[in-house]
Amino acid sequence: MMIASLVFILGVVFGSFFNVVIYRVPLEKSIAKGRSMCPSCGHELTAAELIPIVSIIIQGFKCKNCKQPISPRYLIVELLTGLLWLASYLIFQDQGPWMVVSACLLVSLCIIIGYIDFDTQYISDTVLLVFWLARLAVIWFVTDYSYWDMLFSMLVGAGLYSLIYFGAKAYYKREAFGMGDILYLAALGSWFSPLHTAILGYGSFFVAGAILLLAMIFKKFKFKLKEEVPFGPAMSIMAVILYFWGGM
Structure with a gap:
């Protein structure tokens, strides 16, 4: 159970990074450089605003600075990645x-x-x-x-x-x-x-x-x-x- 929980959490964390990839790659922006920011007002997100799943829920799916809505897609990608990583572990753990x-x-x-x-x-x-x-x-x-x-x-x-x-x-x-x-x-x-x-x-x-x-x-x-x-x-x-x- 401990390993399964860790795999889920790790998946959620990577899901947060995948949101960056999904947003930046089509725009040909670097995924390694530059801080994450609100697409509406350009506000650079603090560490407290980047906690996967938690931050977006606490903020009510709105930017802390401009109050514009944040797409629920960010939460969906994080949860989906966590759940699919967990499923990967549960299904294939016996195979190594x-x-x-x-x-x-x-x-x-x-x-x-x-x-x-x-x-x-x-x-x-x-x-x-x-x-x-x-x-x-x-x-x-x-x-x-x-x-x-x-x-x-x-x-x-x-x-x-x-x-x-x-x-x-x-x-x-x-x-x-x-x-x-x-x-x-x-x-x-x-x-x-x-x-x-x-x-x-x-x-x-x-x-x-x-x-x-x-x-x-x-x-x-x-x-x-x-x-x-x-x-x-x-x-x-x-x-x-x-x-x-x-x-x-």
Whole structure:
């Protein structure tokens, strides 16, 4: 119980950092330099205002300086990261610490890419590269998964979405999704077997359809056939579900 609690708290802390990544990467701002600040008034946040979960609740989801509303998304990312890290520990603890680390890396990548793509319809090559390199390091300690397995799965992912991408472009005269989605599936493939990478690729379309249906039911999103819809969130959701259900 003690370790599980620590994993959750650590996940929440990293979730707070992920909020910085999600906000700054699309703006091409450094995530290492510069203090966190209110996006409305530019007020630099103090240490007391940066306590994950606690600060935003105490402040009533408002900036302490200008009283403008703070998006609940910051709290959601922190809680989601903490809960998914906890789930990673509970599911994979019997398979060794590096499997837990691998799962935490995957869900972290999915959260960051999913939110950035939802906000901007942009998938960061830099974020993909950083997590892929981290995955390379982890594979060294996971004896039942080789670099060749990883490479083959990545090729399956890139090949599958490339076929759909160029096929749709030739037939419908428009892109089914962006090149970033192809790179994202290739990167996700490094966590899965070739078969599960293919399942992930196809399953993401069903998840995307379910998201659109729910959004239209609750009238949160007016979908038009010629309108571009971020696909990264659907891929992220499908990847986490598949990995937690034994997709490795």
